[in-house]
Amino acid sequence: xxxxxxxxxxxxxxxxxVVSVLALLTGFVLAAWVMRSPEMYRLLALIVYTIFSFLxxxxxxxxxxxxx
Numbered sequence: 001x002x003x004x005x006x007x008x009x010x011x012x013x014x015x016x017x018v019v020s021v022l023a024l025l026t027g028f029v030l031a032a033w034v035m036r037s038p039e040m041y042r043l044l045a046l047i048v049y050t051i052f053s054f055l056x057x058x059x060x061x062x063x064x065x066x067x068x
Contacts, residue, residue: 016057023053 027050034042
């Protein structure tokens with residue numbers, strides 16, 4: 001495995017983890033906003049945002065690398 005492949009794999013893994021953490025944190029902030037003043041529209045926004053953010057995170061996962 002050459003250096004470029006190693007660096008590319010590391011950036012893919014790092015970016016996946018960063019995107020997952022950002023989705024988790026922004027979902028938490030949005031949940032806190034909903035709990036501060038609960039309304040149906042806020043709850044619906046939280047549900048839709050959470051579902052789509054994690055679907056996007058799952059969709060762009062790096063593929064398995066089997067270059068042994």
